[in-house]
Amino acid sequence: MNDALARALRDAVGPAHLLTDPGDLAGYASDGRGVTGQPLGVVRPASAQEIAAVLRAAHAAGVRVVPQGARTGLVAAGIPGAEADLLVLNLDRLARAPAIDPVNRTAEVDAGVRLSALNAAALPHSLSFPIDLGADPSIGGMIAANTGGARLLRYGDVRRNLLALEVVTSEAEPRVLQLGAPLWKNNTGIDLKQLLVGSSGALGVVTRATLALSPLASTRVTAMLALDRDETAVDLLLALEASFGTLLTAFEGISAPALDAALTHVPRLRDPFAGKRPAYAVLVELSAGAAFDVEWLEERLGDTLAPWMERGAVVDAMLDRRDDLWAIRHAVPEGLRASGKVVACDIALRRGDVMRFRRDVAARVEAVAPQLRLHDFGHIGDGGLHFNLVWPPEAGPFDPAVAEAARATVFRAVVGEYGGSFSAEHGIGPSNAAWYTELVPEPVRSLSGAVQRLLAPVPVGRVDFHDPVQGDRA
Amino acid sequence: MNDALARALRDAVGPAHLLTDPGDLAGYASDGRGVTGQPLGVVRPASAQEIAAVLRAAHAAGVRVVPQGARTGLVAAGIPGAEADLLVLNLDRLARAPAIDPVNRTAEVDAGVRLSALNAAALPHSLSFPIDLGADPSIGGMIAANTGGARLLRYGDVRRNLLALEVVTSEAEPRVLQLGAPLWKNNTGIDLKQLLVGSSGALGVVTRATLALSPLASTRVTAMLALDRDETAVDLLLALEASFGTLLTAFEGISAPALDAALTHVPRLRDPFAGKRPAYAVLVELSAGAAFDVEWLEERLGDTLAPWMERGAVVDAMLDRRDDLWAIRHAVPEGLRASGKVVACDIALRRGDVMRFRRDVAARVEAVAPQLRLHDFGHIGDGGLHFNLVWPPEAGPFDPAVAEAARATVFRAVVGEYGGSFSAEHGIGPSNAAWYTELVPEPVRSLSGAVQRLLAPVPVGRVDFHDPVQGDRA
Incomplete structure (x- = not known):
């Protein structure tokens, strides 16, 4: 990095928050999947204004910036390439305590806040941000990837739960734009914030968001079902939707080899089927508010499943009220890696x-x-x-x-x-x-x-949506 | 309209579907609110290809086109102005039978199909398109306005239930673009179709959409509650959300003067409170799938309301299983007009x-x-x-x-x-x-x-989002 750029970046964020020492950079150079790159440097701003200053300095130096969240993504959009020519803009320090509005059921959250921290802040209000993932990403990364997860069936993806955004544009003279408002209903023209959702950090730097929260589903029943064959899964899904509508929170499928890999290689798991591996397994979750009790939900689920079990389409059904069955589902990727x-x-x-x-x-x-x-x-x-x-x-x-x-x-x-x-x-x-x-x-x-060129005339991030940066296909 | 344009439009849609006679135009010139304009002509295409040909002809003649749905909108976005210089592109004939995919829970629908027709097609599959409105708009109009309605609390607006769009661009050489796919999860870059949602027909002509359907909520309980004061409504909303989560389908408020106007001026209504007008009324709807029965829902609702009634915050509660209470809510606009x-x-x-x-x-x-x-x-x-x-x-x-x-x-x-x-x-x-x-x-x-200029370099529709057509403020 040339001296002028380093000086400008130190001015923007304070000397402690520009990292250029190779030892300091390593922690920002790779992701959970093992993709490793080489940052030109890492800058750690603490506000939208500091980000605007960082972008201005980088643009002046002709250096491209890569916004980076918690590095839990699976497509390397926040990881620099091998050429050591990209400046990593890490957003970890953009992490004030989330502002929960319990009456509006919304949260205003900085982009660097982790999903777990948001949910910890929402919990005392019996609310949650219901996107359920194996990882613990930052909110900014979730918006950049439009994460979905295991409960999309009920709650939708990030887009569906996003009311407003603050974004720093990647222009020669970066601006801080407010897009949207903390409102459930709002139709005042083109909804520009939608462009940023799923844009991999290539349209600007999202710095803050207003998210819709959901009432905590305090009553929950999970079932792991052994099916006679895979085709049964989809028929069963339709039957459960007809019976339970939006109380059906998850309907996850696990093939026989995937289940076998998890139960064989992840020692902490208990085999719900006692060694008899089904042709196909599904994990079903019903969840509801405080007016329901678990016994009632279990009973109704039993009623719905009874004819399926009688005719042998559902071979076995394990119910629980804790997280043991989810642990099996979440252990599948680990089981596969061990295989x-x-x-x-x-x-x-x-x-x-x-x-x-x-x-x-x-x-x-x-x-x-x-x-x-x-x-x-x-x-x-x-x-x-x-x-x-x-x-x-x-x-x-x-x-x-x-x-x-x-x-x-x-x-x-x-x-x-x-x-x-x-x-x-x-x-x-x-x-x-x-x-x-x-x-x-x-x-x-x-x-x-x-x-992309309209919102970010100065290229930012790892992707160009007309002519993408050519990466590997793995 | 000059002869060359009329000839080109007749070539595009067939002679029967270009209307220029003043008597024929009247039906396309005004909306439900009474806004009336003067079309240069009305053209009624039957396909995306015909629409592309209409746009090409109009662009060549320098005539601006206004896409028009069912004229149930409330901001006159589909109605021509007074100058008789705009060509109305009416989409009524774009109305093939909706293609319902019951397993995917989706419908592919032409833009001219009415909401009621879509729901009639979905009903045999125990599915519905759950945007609930007083009017019966076209699907294209619903997308252009991003309609919300009375059940947004559970189901969201049109945007939340939209998976894919077909759109004819307003370019010198119009193209038919497919944006999105009939998938619940799909994150392959910038989601361009979002731009068309709520864009008032100014970004191109939406011709077809893939919509998400919901399981029909076959079990339903409605209650009209008399409150001691308006502030109670919001506290009660939070209590019902905590109890019922996503089973709470609607929570509508009616002020005392609005309720009085409906009950006084709309003779078909029955007064649920027998003449004792409450300080504020709310209509609550709980709805659920086939695993539930109405008695159970009523009982649970009663349990939740009991402490509120004991302390006099809820003064009176009328339950029904039919649509009588909704009829009161829906009659409020009529009651106001009569007042x-x-x-x-x-x-x-x-x-x-x-x-x-x-x-x-x-x-x-x-x-x-x-x-x-x-x-x-x-x-x-x-x-x-x-x-x-x-x-x-x-x-x-x-x-x-x-x-x-x-x-x-x-x-x-x-x-x-x-x-x-x-x-x-x-x-x-x-x-x-x-x-x-x-x-x-x-x-x-x-x-x-x-x-807007990117998607529609040749202006289309009534709105310009940078410098809107200056209309009246009423």
């Missing part, structure tokens, strides 16, 4: 296509990559599927080219033949930018690029 | 501010417009308030300047002092464009204008 090298495909389908796709495309993957074994799991309730493939040690050394061929088979089939999505909930970043270029139609990319 | 000239203000506030605003601003309105009497009602559950004022016959002849002063007082207070909205659910059109210019900050308007 071999994971080739992840975060896809979405129409719900009615999910099971057909699994069979159809598993067979095609086997043809191009016989070393890989399908260990899929995911959010059957919303059509989101982690169509993950495992390369076990006994298949010999991992071959990236074979893995790449497998992912190409999956992504081309899901988009080209099934009209599905190659990125259900992880967003776009260097990890899948090449797929974006191949699979998103040109008119959409070109219009997206134009929108 | 005098209505000056409507479609505003939104933080929920905790609603009651304070009512008192504070009612007093200020009285100071500038003593002839007007507040008859407010609305969606207390989402902070949306129809802060409607009535000029009764006994106050003498209606004076638009006084009404204008009253609206100015309301809108400036709601936006400037309370951080609320001057258009909660009706959107922007000629009727409130001047307020948009005054109350939306310049940076937002200028960016909105730039976005």
Whole structure:
């Protein structure tokens, strides 16, 4: 970094918050997936005004800035590349205590606040921000990725729970814009804040948001069901929706190999089926407010399941009131990693296509990559599927080219033949930018690029939506 | 209309579907509110391709096009002005039968299909498109206005239930773009379709949409509650949310004058309170799926209300299982119209501010417009308030300047002092464009204008979001 830029950045954020020492940089250079880059430097502002000053200085020096949250993302959108030419703008210090408005059921939150911290602040008011994820991301990162998670069926994604944003534009002269208001109803023209949601940090730096909170679902029942076959899952989903409507909070599917991997490799788990592995398992959650009691919910769930069990479509049903069954669901990724090298495909389908796709495309993957074994799991309730493939040690050394061929088979089939999505909930970043270029139609990319240039005429972040930064496809 | 344009339009849609005879135009010139304009002509295409051809012809002739739905909007965005220079593009013929995917819980719908027709198609699958409105708009119009309605608390607005759009761009060479996919989870870059939602037809012509459907809430209980005072409403809302969570489908407030107007002037209604008019009334709806029974819901509602009734905060409670209580709520606008000239203000506030605003601003309105009497009602559950004022016959002849002063007082207070909205659910059109210019900050308007020019470089519709067509303020 040249001296003039370093001086300007120190002026902007204070000398303690510009990191340039290689030892200090390491912690900001990689993410949970193991993607590692090389920052030119790391700057840690504490306010929107400091961010505007950082952007101004970086723009003057011709240095591109990458906004970075909690590095829990799965597409490397907040991680610098290998060339040590990008300035990391880490938002951890943008983390004042969330301002909860319990009557309005909203929270004003700085972008650097973690999801867990927001929920801790909401809990005393019996409220929650109901996006449920395995990780603990920052709010800014959640907005940049439009995270979905396991309870989207009831609560929607981040977009659905976002009322207002504060954003610093990436212009030659950066501005702090307020978009939206802390209101549930508000239709006063084009809703510009929507552009920032799922934009991977490429349209500006989100610094603060007003989020909708939900009443805490204080009464909760979870069931793990063993099914006779995978197709039963979708029929059962429809039956539960008809019975329980919005009380159905989650409907998660776990394939036999994925369940086996979790129960085999994650020792803390208790096997709910006592060794008899089902053809397909689903985790069902019903939850409701204080007017309900758990016994009543369990009874009603039992009533709905009874005919399914009588005819053998539901082979076994384990109920609990704690988190043991969720622990199994959340342990699946760990189980997969312990089983071999994971080739992840975060896809979405129409719900009615999910099971057909699994069979159809598993067979095609086997043809191009016989070393890989399908260990899929995911959010059957919303059509989101982690169509993950495992390369076990006994298949010999991992071959990236074979893995790449497998992912190409999956992504081309899901988009080209099934009209599905190659990125259900992880967003776009260097990890899948090449797929974006191949699979998103040109008119959409070109219009997206134009929108991006409008809000961020000086490029920011890792993605260009017209002509994405070409990353790896893994 | 010049001959060349008429010829090109007839070529585009067939001779029967270009209307130029003044007698034929009248039906397309005005809306439910009584706003009347003068179309240059009316063209009625039957497909996206025909719309592209219409736009091409109109652009070549330098004539601006106004997309028009069912004319149920309340801001005149689909009605031509007085100058007879705009070509009305009526979308009634874009109305193939909706394609319902019951497993995915989605519907693909043409823009000209009415809400009632969509729900009729969804009903056999025990599904519904849950946006609940007094009117029966077209789907295209609902998207252009991002309608909210009485059940937003549970189901959200149109935006929340929209998965994909087809749009014809207003470019010199119009294109048909597909934005989004029929998927519940999909994060593959900037979500461009969001720009069209609530854009009043000014960003292009929406021709088809994929909408999320909800399980039909087959079990339903409605209650009309008489409260001791208005402030009780918000406390009660929080208690019901804590008890019932997402089973609380509606929480509507009706002020004493609004209730009185409905019960006095709409003869078909039965007075639930037998003549004892409460200080404030709320209509509460709980609804749920087939696993619930009405008796159980009534019992639980009774349990929750019991302490409120014991201490006299809820003075009286009428329950029903039919639509009698909703009929009262829906009759309020009719009751107001029968009471005098209505000056409507479609505003939104933080929920905790609603009651304070009512008192504070009612007093200020009285100071500038003593002839007007507040008859407010609305969606207390989402902070949306129809802060409607009535000029009764006994106050003498209606004076638009006084009404204008009253609206100015309301809108400036709601936006400037309370951080609320001057258009909660009706959107922007000629009727409130001047307020948009005054109350939306310049940076937002200028960016909105730039976005509009990107998607619609050839102007279309009645609104320009940077520099709106200056309409009346009524």
